[in-house]
Amino acid sequence: MNYETVIGIEIHCELKTKTKMFSSAPVSVNSQPNTCVNEIDLGHPGTLPSLNKEAVRLSVMACHALNCEIDPLIKFDRKNYYYSDLPKGFQITQQFHPIGRNGYIDIPTDNGIKHIRINRLHMEEDTAKQYHSGDETWIDFNRAGTPLVEIVSEADIRSAHEAMIYVEKLRNILVYLGVTDGKMEEGSLRCDINISLREVGTEEFGVKTEIKNLNSISNIEKAIQAEVIRQTELLESNQPIEQATRRYDDVQKTTILMRKKEGSVDYKYFPEPNITPVLMDPVWLKSIIDNLPELPDHREKRYMDAGLNAYDAGQLIQNKALSDFFDELIKETSYVKLAANWCLSDILANFSTKQLHEKAYSLKIKEMGNMINALGKQEISSKQAKDIFVELLKGHDYHATVKALNIEQVSDQSVLVQMVEDILNENEQSIIDYHNGKDRALGFLMGQIMKKSKGQANPVITNQLLLEGLMKRKP
């Protein structure tokens, strides 16, 4: 039988704020456990939440970029359940009035652009983080109260690959907005994937399972592929699929049962009485939207308009830090293709994303621009550029480096004419070979001139003079 895969994705994304969603405690960035907490995060008696305006601002940005309708009246609700990682015994979330609704993003697929609808985007607070060792549980409350947005897609995704592209694209948008650092491996972006199968041509959804704890984009694809195989085998052998939460095991390459969903918990949602509904000032809202940073789609188009091919443009925007670097670089040079090549090879080879992001390097972008300009005008060869680049990495200026390395272009016509004449005189056989159609001879002669000039002969002019010289000596 043929099955169609139906996938919906919930993404929890930590917002990049200085302080927590409802308290003034700092948001932890790899801090010692239980140091970024105050009485509010620990749910002490008598504490009250106060809403973090910056978290709202970032959420508004995310809503707009994901084409959501924004509810200008912000309201929160309580989600009640008892768990040791939930200090208050309830989580403050937006059950009834999410800040964003009815959004979408478009993803590229093999069959063209596909529209993935986003059901809702809401704000909430994160729980504490638990570590289990043996029969002990350790709780780090640093994460408790960290601002989150949850982004819930409709069940519009039809394959593991689409799911991967969706998450990748969504993450990229959020990272470009500066809303999150989007690190799946560190849990600042977490995906819950709902998967079910149904017979091709039917409308009714099959029984779904949920996969949690995926720590990389590539694992999303692998986990879904594994789960589709598992569910298909069950269906083929007429066994029921159990509604359950599963995780992906990278070693066994399959999904593993975490817990069954029997008689789901009643969270008894009700409006949070301690947070008065906040009406966003339309001027403030507009200023957020008007000042939205450039989004990846726009940037990609801009790169292609500037002359990059789709592949290079795509590669660049995948890495925001690199793309930002590239944007700085092309302020210094109009050789965009060259600049892109250098970014995608030498820059990536020398700098980590973190370094790029933090601008933790000595290289001066202006000097690199000078180098690319010289290379573009063929004042220097690629080989020379590589040598120069090594010095630029140390923070040296382009012109000083050229001088220090004794790389001075010889463009003086009379000097070059003499040099060409000398070489032709010394290599009679090559002239004959050239006129007999052996192209290699031209390269050999150029090499000889370069050798003689210690690589400093202007290759464009030299090439032209050499051709003229050869024509004159046509037997």
Added chain:
Amino acid sequence: MDIKTLIQSTSVEKRVSDAVNKAHAVQDKLNAMVSFIEPSEQLKTLESKSKDCPFYGVPIVLKDLVNMKDTRTTGSSGILDNYISPYDATITKKLKDAGAIIIGKSSCDTFGMGGTNMTAWTGPVANPYDLSRMSGGSSGGSAVLVATGVVPMAIGTDTGDSIRKPASFNHIVGFKPTYGRISRYGVIPYASSLDHVGVFTGNVKDAALSLEVLAGRDDHDMTSSYLPVEKYSDLCIGDLKGKRIGIIQNVIDSIHNPETLNQFKELCQKLESRGAVISSIRLNEDLMHAFLPTYYIIANAEATANHSNLDSLRFGVLKEGQTMDESMILSRTAGFGKLLKKRFVIGSYALFTENQEEVFRKAQKVRRLIVEDVKRVLDNVDVIMAPASGQGAPKFDDASADQLSKEYLIAENYMALANFSGYPSITVPMGMVDGLPVGVNLTAYAHHDAKLLDIAYGIEKTTGIFNVIKEVTQ
């Protein structure tokens, strides 16, 4: 003695040590204090303060729901019996800044959930006018400590009538201002949308003075108001000429005690003779019958969530089990009294998805109707008024205190209208009925705190009942 006179006529050392000594002296009879706070450190801090502080060296008491850093705050519960506050409530900070010396934490119904003070973990609090009777609750400890002259001001909280009812039973002033006027940050909640912080004092001007200290926007409490704080005590003139007072006829109709009715009638006549315009108003009787169930549903729904933080994993008395879940269950089972569990069950029931529309949401709708009705009657008068209770404090063993009679439903519960609406409300002494104090309650429109206090001051001048101290230790 009012607070200003106390400051002028005594030394800090004397007024504080008098209060501490008296608090200890009445403890056996009243059982009003949960924890005594040694004041020497606060007295030391006071040395650097200006003598112009409004509460300079004035001994006061906090209800045992109010956090004060490094002191025990139990909420009169078992589960927080060992809880030491790691932080100051906003009002604690404000009181310290104003020079107040906090000498202890007073008993209350557990987490303010009750009207008798009989659910306090440390046992019932006695009424100083008759030790076999209850103080009223939930802020019973604070009420009797003011009534016996231990302190001139004590902090209370009021979710249904928890300040205004005990004030009535103890011949003192009990005032809760408009919702949002005083920050609730750091005050252990009962029900967040109904909870108010307020005060007990011997007279109205002291209540006004207290509000000046306690009121103001607090960024820690999103429900707190941005409106400027007024000089409430200066605005207490007490001239009743032209003041429109609406008598809540439904309450009068449901009171059976002729002496209460008599005294109330006499009071109205006196007020009229001072120029007040007395009229009769009527609230929707069906809605009044719904006060109690509406209150129970909303208050307990909020309460069951508010107290879900009490799992004893991070603080509180832990009863260790095999698993974390079991520890939570054991700790909560041991740490909560019967009434509390009952209220949590009611609250949870109201919130279950299958009940929410029919129970919780409906109660919210009824609340809105009640508020509209109260607003309607306040459109034509400055305040609405009625006796704060049908008679004096009930006996400890009075089983009828909890029966759903019409008198109970309306006369004994109507003051919750000021919690539903958040409107300011004050109880001042009216007189003695069968040898027991009974107060009169006034409610004004939202943020008409100054007007309410002014009219209450006029009533106080009319009755001549203020700064009454009931001694219990002769």
